[in-house]
Amino acid sequence: MSQTSQDTVTLADYVFARLHQLGIRSVFGVPGDYNLRLLDFVEPAGLHWVGNCNELNSAYAADAYARIHGVSALVTTFGVGELSAVNGIAGAYAEKAPIISIVGTPARATQEARTNVHHTFADGDFDRFAAMHTHVTIAQTNLLDPRTAPEQFDVTVQQALIHSRPVYVQIPADMVDVKVSAAGLKSEISLPAIATGDNESKVTGRVLELMHSAKKPLVFVDGESRCLDIVDEINELVKVTGWPVWTSPFGKGLVNEHLESFQGIYNADLGSKGAKDYFESADLALVFGPHFSSTNTALFSTIPKQANSVSFSERHVKIGTELTRDVSNKKLVAELLKQLDRSKLSRPETPSNSGPAQPSTEPSGLLTQKDFYRFINPLLKPGDIVMGETGTASHGTRDLILPTGSVYFTAVTWLSIGYMLPAALGAAMAQRDSEKWKNRSGSNKGGEDRVVLFIGDGSLQMTVQEISTMIREKLNIVIVVINNDGYTIERVIHGRKQTYNDIASWRYLQALNMFGATEEEVANNTFSAQTWGGLKEAMDSETLKNGKGVRMLEVFMEREDAQGFLLKLLNNQKARESSKM
Amino acid sequence: MSQTSQDTVTLADYVFARLHQLGIRSVFGVPGDYNLRLLDFVEPAGLHWVGNCNELNSAYAADAYARIHGVSALVTTFGVGELSAVNGIAGAYAEKAPIISIVGTPARATQEARTNVHHTFADGDFDRFAAMHTHVTIAQTNLLDPRTAPEQFDVTVQQALIHSRPVYVQIPADMVDVKVSAAGLKSEISLPAIATGDNESKVTGRVLELMHSAKKPLVFVDGESRCLDIVDEINELVKVTGWPVWTSPFGKGLVNEHLESFQGIYNADLGSKGAKDYFESADLALVFGPHFSSTNTALFSTIPKQANSVSFSERHVKIGTELTRDVSNKKLVAELLKQLDRSKLSRPETPSNSGPAQPSTEPSGLLTQKDFYRFINPLLKPGDIVMGETGTASHGTRDLILPTGSVYFTAVTWLSIGYMLPAALGAAMAQRDSEKWKNRSGSNKGGEDRVVLFIGDGSLQMTVQEISTMIREKLNIVIVVINNDGYTIERVIHGRKQTYNDIASWRYLQALNMFGATEEEVANNTFSAQTWGGLKEAMDSETLKNGKGVRMLEVFMEREDAQGFLLKLLNNQKARESSKM
Structure with a gap:
């Protein structure tokens, strides 16, 4: 039975309708020559386009969106865009975040003729980047044929949902406007049941x-x-x-x-x-x-x-x-x-779960890793998404007691420093967008959407420009910058005095100014503390506690201040040094 | 005949001695858990470690260093580092820059036991990232065996030199200190002659x-x-x-x-x-x-x-x-x-090569793409490295008349926006380091080392943090930021009014302040122009003309102002729009 024209849509409409059905409301990425026409279909599908500063940041943001909402989407351009993003895709594979990574590729005729266009190696080979992605995605597809494209897309997305890992979808520029069957759209993409039901x-x-x-x-x-x-x-x-x-x-x-x-x-x-x-x-x-x-x-x-x-x-x-x-x-x-x-059920006597008490700290005392996280814990509010970037922050934030309805991000396995700042953007977008998040059990429905990010200076430098996207999207994000003058996480492992673990000295709080915050935000939304008294003062500020928009709090700690597991590593290193003398 | 201990060095010493023999004096990269011990050997080998803000920026910088000096080196860490850099490696492959990309990998025992360490997918597979690099490098090697490691390294580097393309070298953490034969170091790595000499x-x-x-x-x-x-x-x-x-x-x-x-x-x-x-x-x-x-x-x-x-x-x-x-x-x-x-030899009558004359421009007139590059041409000095980032800048700078001893970078084939800013860092490092550059013919020996970079706002946002490394390295770089409110290069191709071609509004000139320039540099080294009169004034400034350090000049142009080939694309698009009405 042949299909009537009523049963067809453009492939781009099909793809973005599918994303919408999955509850996705924001799509991350960067425009590029081979995805421009595709991007024309994003907003008409009821999706918000979040243009990032670069593609790695896009992938990191999409990863976090997927962890909050359950699935996310990323659009990049052939070659340059997708390869810039690939480390973020790899991280999503390692730590199980289902990103639907869509790449706009050159038109089919261009590829078939092996034309030496830009974003290639001028050698007629268009398959390298897809081959590279087989190592970091759970399924891949190339939507070359209008007869099968909808089903190819659906089956690939299903793999992302089943395995909670990224998938890779190529859409040639000339396929964007091609009509495909709309039949699939009548039912949502669902997880298959296990047939052997017993x-x-x-x-x-x-x-x-x-x-x-x-x-x-x-x-x-x-x-x-x-x-x-x-x-x-x-x-x-x-x-x-x-x-x-x-x-x-x-x-x-x-x-x-x-x-x-x-x-x-x-x-x-x-x-x-x-x-x-x-x-x-x-x-x-x-x-x-x-x-x-x-x-x-x-x-x-x-x-x-x-x-x-x-x-x-x-x-x-x-x-x-x-x-x-x-x-x-x-x-x-x-x-x-x-x-x-x-x-x-037995009701065993269990160990006490009382954490350390609120530290007793002199107002004039300098901030320390040991007491910092317990001290700042009261800043957190129900429903916050709390994030501790790889480094001292990921270790320190593990001691925080999370309010009800909060979730938490920390370094797990991939540990790509720089991840957590764009991830904060992605998490905040999902928090604002996602019906699934809003309806989760245990959430505090009265809470304001907010992300609180703890991040070291070295990590911040990697992906700092994404603060501008946070500002542009008017998200409520508190960025706590731990300024300890370099890669302390590396210093504790090896080379605690080596210059390769140093970084350039920045004026971090200038970020709001540079990245386009309003004059008012620039004047009011930055805080700095070296002592417990200074930190208390910042924490008491109404703007930091209950304000809106992006706020930054810079806190200073010693280069070799480390706690817990990191302190153990540092002490091991010192012991090795002494044994060599 | 067995070797005496005098004939051995550590593998790390061998590798870095080889880089030094090649005239390399700076090594780019980012420290990471699997390369820290390796980095201990960089400075003792007489090499300067340039720690970048992130690995993509490192690769871009290394690419430019290779184009100026002839070869360059990059050190990243397993997984996260090397994948962040891979788009830069791909660009070097596409446009022929021989980067020796060295990756510090987990110790051999860890890999052999398939231990689920960080920076992996926790699945015991340590070979994925090397497999990915086979698509973007001309040769690959894994220095697992002390008996063959020196020769493996040499042969791989030779491939980089022969083909002027990047190569990929893995060094497991436990191989760094292993002793290898030093015999190879007696002669430099040379290009093989062609045996059939006729x-x-x-x-x-x-x-x-x-x-x-x-x-x-x-x-x-x-x-x-x-x-x-x-x-x-x-x-x-x-x-x-x-x-x-x-x-x-x-x-x-x-x-x-x-x-x-x-x-x-x-x-x-x-x-x-x-x-x-x-x-x-x-x-x-x-x-x-x-x-x-x-x-x-x-x-x-x-x-x-x-x-x-x-x-x-x-x-x-x-x-x-x-x-x-x-x-x-x-x-x-x-x-x-x-x-x-x-x-x-015939001496044909040739077409005139006189370019357009210096434009006649009213001081109060707004800057235009058409006249901008000719107007600013006198800013250039003999020996400058002149760079035009992908976008209107790459097209506009093609009309510049280069002073003697100058070289030029423009968008060629890979066209990864964001490349040119870290490339300016890499080029400036090579300019300072390289004997080959200093001794090139046609150079102006009296000239000051300087790089003049023309870059659009969208590109700048991609990799902006590398300005801090320029500042830290005290390089003489003039950054001309073309602020035309978004991705004009994309607007002219498709979507000239679409919001996906917009970017966030930044206060670009705040970069020097944020990224750690001295108070004096912050006060004196930024310039801004909207009109020809304003531009003239900036160009007359002694600091911009003959000063030192990083200087920024922000110039404003219209969103849809395009010239030459780009104007043709824009007009094509407008014609398509009209035909649809």
Whole structure:
């Protein structure tokens, strides 16, 4: 049966309608010669175009948007644009953020004739950049054929949603206006069900048995729980069982930190002895969304014992060492919640979860890493997205107690410094855009949209220009710049006195002025503190606490001031130095 | 025969000694966990470490350093660093700049155990990023074995020198301190000779015959002449023959613009009728270093007719359509110069090369693209490196008459906007460092080292933070910012009124303040002009003319002000718009 003209749309309309159906409302990217016509279709589709200063920043922003909203979109141009973005795509692959990365490519005739156009190596080869992307995306497609383009696009997007990883879509310039079947648009892209429907029930009984018989159980929440879409269920399970719950750094922010049995990030040797004793002698660990990279596990020291673990991950459920594949984690956890016999659950005595008290600090005392995060904690408000960039900030922010309805970003595995500033832009856009975010459980509906970013000076320099996009988009973002005169994260690892860990001295607070804030914002929205008294004064400012727009607070700390795991690394280095003398 | 300990050095010492032998004096990059130990060896080897704000900027800077000095070096860290840089490496591949890109990778034991360390995808795969680099580098090596590492490194570097393209070198962290044979260091890495030594003489006779019989000859100099190392010989040939010489945009700056027969960039339909008539009816074109991409040939309209051409390129010499491979261009051109019989050369009447006169402009008149470059031309001084970033700047600067000893950078094929600002840093470093540059023929030895960069606002935003490295390195760079409120280069192609071609409004001249210039520089080194009178005043300033350090001049032009080829594109677009009404 042939299609009538009513059943067709342009390919660009099809693509952007699909993005809209996914709840995406903002698209990140940079215009370029091969995507200009494509961009004409963005705003008419009800999507907002966020033009970034460069493509790496776009990719970082899209990554964060995906982590908040569940999926995001990026448009770059062939060659120069997509390669500038590729490190951001790789990070999204490593830490599971589903970006739909769309690349505008030269027209089909140009490619077929192997014409030596710009943004190529003038050698007629148009396939290199797609080949490079096979290493950093979970699926790739090239929309060359109007007959199959809609289905190719849908199947590729579905892979992004299933695996929570970026995908790569090429759209030749001459395909933008080509008519394709609109039939697919009648139903949304959905996750396929698992046909063998009985694996969940097979597993449920065995897990329940373990839960009912455990004497010293614990719950361990890691960051891939976000991708499994089981965060609400996990919180419910913790509430129902009252079992102690720890997270990894990646898992922080997924569990309500005000639940009675919440323990914080598990720190093994660097945490409390009580916590370690309990964790190590537990006879059951329910492990959700494991992501066991060295950096997310303090060099593999915080991983629950496999023999006593039931772990829920994308590919399988694992009871001890036994795998069951093709299980819906969402169905399984819901089933556990339903069938749980509360009367059979042990209520173990759990380690205390009281963190360190508010530090006692002299107003004239200089700021220190040790006390800074606890001191600034009251600045946070319900619903804030809190971000700690790779470096001392990612370690320090792990001690923050997050308000209800907050989520948290920290360094996990990719650790590309510079990520977190454009990520703050992307997260703030999603916070403003996303119905899914607004309707999440545990959110504080009365809260103002706001992102609070903690970032070191070295990281800030990498991607600083994206502050201008924050200003242009009138987002509420507090940027706390930790000025410790260089790459302290590298100094603690190696070369603490070496000049290669130095950076140029900037006047960071000039950023609002340079990047186009209003005169009023320039006058009122910057703060600086070297002492606890100065910090208190800034924190008491109505503008910083409850104001709008982009605000910057610069705080000064010593070059070699490090805490926790970083202090351990620093001390190791000093010991090596002494042993050489 | 076994080696004694006197014959060994650490691998890091070997590598950096090799770079030093190549005349490299500055190394670009960003520290990262997997390259820190390696960086300890940079300064002791007599090399200066230029820590950039991010890795893409490093790669761009290294690209320009290679174009000025002949070869350059970049050090990044595994995964995050190398992928951030990869678009810069691709550009160097496209436009032939030999960067030795060194990546510090995890220790061999970590890789062999497939440990899930950071900067990986936590999947035990350490080979992805090297695989990606096979698409954008001419040779790759992984220095895993102390027995072969020196030779592997040498052979790889040799490929960079032969092909004038980037190469990729991985050094695992634990290989840095490993002892290797130092034997190779006794002789420098040299270009291999062509063993079949008679191809040049076979060709020489035939080319001479054509030269002696030509009635209407021309010389066409394209940018790959730089890589063939025949720039001096070409200038000599032009001087000796007196034949009219045109360049491509890529070739501009390679020929002394004050030679009598110098014609400028060949512009086909957009240039003078006299030039076109001569060019099209020539019976011989000596074509040096052809690089015939669409953007370097005004959409293939400026390519000399193949039937009448003798073309000298990396892979072969082509007489008409007949190829001879394995020829040393350097030997060949020297031979031509030696054997040339001047009495047999025709001295054709050539088109006039007088450019447009100094524009007559009212002091109160607003700046226009049409007259701006001619007006500002007197600012240039002998020995300046002049750079026109992709956009209106790359087109406008093509009309500049370069002083003696100057070279020129413009958009050629890769056209990655944002490139030219870090490239200005790299070029200025090479200008300061390079003995080869200082000793080049045609240079003005009395001249001060200086770079003059023309760049649009959209491009500047991409990589702006590298201004801080220019300041830190105390380089003499004049940055002329063309503020035309967005991506005018894109507006003229498509979407002239579309918001996606807008950018955020910045206070550009605040850059010196933000990025750490001294109070005095902040006060004195910025200039702004909207009118010809204002521009004249700035140009008369001693600080701008003859001062030191980084200076910024912001000039304002209309959003849709375009000239030459860009005006043609804009008019095409307007015609399409009207035809739709």
